[in-house]
Amino acid sequence: MTADVDHILGQADWLRTDGIQAVFAAIEQEGDQARVVGGAVRNTLLGHPVPDVDIATTAPPETVMQRARAAGLKPVGTGLDHGTVTVLSGGFPYEVTTLREDVETFGRQARVVFGRDWTRDAERRDFTLNALYVDRFGHLHDPLGGLEDCLARRVRFIGAPDRRIQEDYLRILRFFRIYAAYGQGDMDAEGLGACLRQRDGLRHLSAERIGHEMRRLLRAPLAGPALRMMNDCGLWEIATGGLARIEDYSALRGLEPFALEVTDPELGLVVLGGFVREDLERICDRFRLSNAERSRMRTAWAALKRLRQAKDLPDAPALVYEFGRQGAIDGLLAFWAGLRGQRRAEDGPQEALLSRLRQVPVPEFPLKGADLIATGHKPGPALGDLLKQLEAKWRESGFSMNKDALIRLADA
Structure with missing residues (x-):
């Protein structure tokens, strides 16, 4: 199966472009590695469109900036504190993020350090089907065994679901949204139970984050079943009031x-x-x-x-x-x-x-105030009232009366 997966990924249009290969070539120097991670890998394996491509790397963000610039690419420090650099190559933006490890967790305020360990980076992500990496040649790297879940369209939290959710309560909504977009069969019972237990955490999220996630959920193919389960768990009422x-x-x-x-x-x-x-x-x-x-x-x-x-x-x-x-x-x-x-x-x-x-x-209502003024009607509130009356008559006629007929009616 791994050979088949590597073949599918290696033939992906987005991986064969000169633009992304130029990004790989720029970053992968002096022993550093770079791999595409998350949605692009998942969507390719499931036959979904790939709207954007994220890259993970062992290189620190400042090094990514320097190497991209030296290669003639355009780096933009869109999230340097979080290790993210957007590299423009071949007319396409690639978000390049340095591998990270959570040292201490305070909700969204987790203290993060950059690292070089692919497994530790995978462990801090949300769902197993999102912790899949592919190198520039199309070879899959699956440090947590998420491939089986991905191909089965099974949405499971990485590690202990309650802990994953406590790191960021938006993951409750993401659990339902990812299921609605890619899931199949029953929702994961362990993850669903954690969402139910942690649901009050939704009250601490900003309106913008909740609204953004809910709009994405509503576009998904299985939004109906996902929302039904959200409603049964009391999550819809918390999210919308x-x-x-x-x-x-x-x-x-x-x-x-x-x-x-x-x-x-x-x-x-x-x-x-x-x-x-x-x-x-x-x-x-x-x-x-x-x-x-x-x-x-x-x-x-x-x-x-x-x-x-x-x-x-x-x-x-x-x-x-x-x-x-x-x-x-x-x-x-x-x-x-x-x-x-x-x-x-x-x-x-x-x-x-x-x-x-x-x-x-x-x-389109064919009559304007200027048409009536031209026939001797005076400007003012009375003219506005007359126009409204004539518009009502025009609508009653099934929109069939023309301008001349309406003027005649106004002058009658």
Whole structure:
């Protein structure tokens, strides 16, 4: 099996580039070694895309900087205190981190020293499937026996799970997120028990760190089962301060054949936590979401509310005009998920409306205040009121009235 694994890794596109080989050549001098570690190795073995490549090395960060610069590469000291240098090579950034050992642990304030022992470096990482290294030739180095877990898609903490979590309580959320992204079968019972025992540690994490990890979890293929287990363990309430619509969210992910938007965190959070508008605002504040993320969630919620209150599904042009194309689609998907979650969905009408929402042009009100002023109407509040009345008539007409018809109506 090792030969097969070495062949897969040796043929990986990211390992065969001139850029990464130049980084290896620059660092590996005077007995120092460098190996790719973690996500790139794991993802390659599991057939997932590799978005970035991290490199571990025995060379100290200052030496990495000097050697990279001497080789004509561009080093940036992005995290020198933690031993990390970003090396730009071939137009791609590589995070190069010196091997480390934890000497004393105080949560995230662990005192770290640089080292040369690959096993000690592996022991301070989170999960066995992330403690895999590959050298420049594609040879796997597996100091903790994580290959078997990786190929079995089994997410296990390295060493004692409670201790790993106490080093950084974000690892509770990472346990669920990594499972949601790569896991298979039942979650590791020992790790799950540790997450349950240590769950109050989540209260000490910053909103930004929790929000970042939760958004990544919501994009993962097994987010539904992972969130269900989080909710059963009381972790969702600690992370968000509220309850979760797990059945609705599971139904939302079931709509993926119809719409890839169901993996978007903003929509997922609306479905999970959107009991009332105040719930959304709490989640937005708690996760420190961006203005763009907040805006999308608020629009989706407004469209969802509109659909819940309607006796029949509205026409597509009316929805896209009121909420925009994205907002209308988000609202429909959230509404559809709610119906499915309550076991009373007939997919036909929702699927037909979704298709129309993707294709229908967004109506544009053809009349402006200047058009009315040109026909003798005076500027002022009365003109604004008249425009609103005419817009309402235009919408009632199914957006069919043109500018001339609206002017005639204004002058009548």
